Amino acid sequence: MKFMKLGSKPDTFQADGKCIRYVISDLAxxxxxxxxxxxxxLHKFPLMSKSNRLQKLVLKASEENSDEIDVVDFPGGPKAFEICAKFCYGMTVTLNAYNVVAARCAAEYLEMTEDVDRGNLIFKIEVFINSSILLSWKDSIIVLQTTKSLLPWSENLKIVGRCIDSIASKTSVDPANVTWSYTYNRKLSAPEIIVKGGMKYQEKIESVPKDWWVEDICELEIFLYKRVMTAVKSKGRMDGAIIGEALKTYAVRWLPDSVDALISDVHSWRNKLLVETIVCLLPSDKGVSCSCSFLLKLLKVAILVGVDDSAREDLMNRISLKLDEASVKDLLIPARSPQTTIYDVGMVHSIVNQxxxxxxxxxDLDLGKNDVGCTDFVLGHGSLLSVGKVIDGYLKEIARDPNLSLASFIDLxxxxxxxxxxxxDGLYKAIDMYLKYICRSI
Incomplete structure (x- = not known):
């Protein structure tokens, strides 16, 4: 982690309980x-020598014969103010990714600008952010995470936007040129891979996967994650398959495993927003970059958390393009009230129709290009055979449902x-299964 030390005098700030801070000094x-x-x-002079706002507040307090100044809505709270106060005294303070945003917002509030004193706090923090923080992959992510509690200051100061642009730009770097540390737990046993600059070119290519950046940004909350992924996509240099992998990893990271946790009153709104955001961020290739299994699991969750119709229909359309990859288990979408069947057969039927x-x-496109007949069409579209096979397997599975109507079975x-x-053969087995269960229920 990058850090920057300011000041050279010893830190003489002391605490008297939780609510009193003072400076040890010969002067009262x-x-x-x-x-x-x-x-x-504190003392007026060091504060006024660095802060234009404190100059005005001290003057106002003096006119009112008061030595107390109540600073309202101070960004970053007491900790951020203490950093600024220590800087005014010339005491040693250390800035890092965790406190730099609070310090920057606080300095802006206090108007610690160059017209008050050359080399003031705003200038020094900006140098640190631009020359160190934004050049660091993990520091940029940490800083972006800290901006949420400091809105709208962090947004107005363009810290949020600069971090997002820095992160998005680094995701597009050729993996052979990635020389910083990143987290990668999905395929390798080591919790973190450190890629050093001294490695040979070929070794770098073999060591750094194209989706090296996916896990680190999973720590971002949903609104920031959406903005980062939108920026990544807008650059137009990221393969859709990697975007799909990133979204899948984020879903696994944040969506709970149990149905009760998904629909609980405490988290239902967050889960609904998360699913709708992931659907919104899916690559524009209509599902080619995401596995059918992932899309169907996402659809099941979408139904449970009650996403809007457009998001659900988008998922169904994407699934229809990859239906040949589906498994029977993936298609077993639980029915919701007022349906009486165990599984949502109507939804699967709609996906098949699409x-x-x-x-x-x-x-039609192939016929227009090649002027070939139906036989060539079948041979060229073997995926339909896979669709037929999986639907016959699905029919066999739902045939056990006593509430499944004959019309629904036949239509599908x-x-x-x-x-x-x-x-x-698969269809005959499904029909046989259906007749057996129908006879038992009579």
Missing amino acids: TDVTIIVGEVKFH CMINEKCSK ARSIPEFGRPVH
Whole structure:
């Protein structure tokens, strides 16, 4: 982590309980600054020599015959004010990724600008941010995380935007040129890989995966994550498959495993927002970059948390483009009230219908280009055979449901065209299973 030391004098700030801070000095303090619940007993001259705002506040207090100044809505609270006060006294303070935003916002509030004193705190912090923080991958992420509690100051000072741009730019760097540390737990056992600059070019290529950045930004809360991912996508240099992997990793990181936790009153709003955000950020290739299994799991969660219709339909359309990759287990979407069936057969039927529409459009395009017949279409679109196979397996699974109507069973079975089911063994097994359970229920 990068850090910057300011000042050279010893730190003589002392505490008297939790709410009193004072400076050890031969001179008696002559002003009390109140920040939140903390009172700072300080000296006017060092404060006024660096802060334009404190000059005005001290003057106003003097006119009112008061030695107390109550600073309202101070960004960063007492800790940030103490950093600024120590700087005014020339005492040693250390800035790092965790406190630099608070210090910058506090310095802005106190108007610690160059017209008050050359080399003032705002100038020094800006140098530190631009020359150190924004050049560091992990420090940029840490700083971005700290900006949330300091809004709107951090936004107005463009710290949020600068961090996002720095992070997004680094994700687009050629992996061979990544020389900083990053977290990667998904495929390697080591919790963190340190890539050093002295490695050979070929070793770097083999060591640094293209999605090296995915896990570190998962620590961002949803609003900041959305802005970072939007910036990454807008640069147009990131492969859609990596975007899909990033979204999957974020979903795994933040979505709870249990249904009760998903729909609990405490977290339901957050989970709904999270799913809608992930759907919004999905690559524009309509699902090509995300596995069908992930999209179907996301759809199940989307239904549970009650996302809006547009997000649900977007997921269904994406799934229809990759339905040949689905498994029967993935398609077992639990039905919601007022449905009486165990699984949402109607939704799967809608996905299959959309899949057939997609295939027809693809067929029409191929016929227009190549002027080939239906036989060539079937041979060129073997994915339909996989769709037929998985739907027959799905029919066999839902056949056990006593509340499944015959019409629903037949409609779904007929949604697969003949050339998508050249062999009917799977369908016969599903029909046999359905008849057995129907007979038992009579």
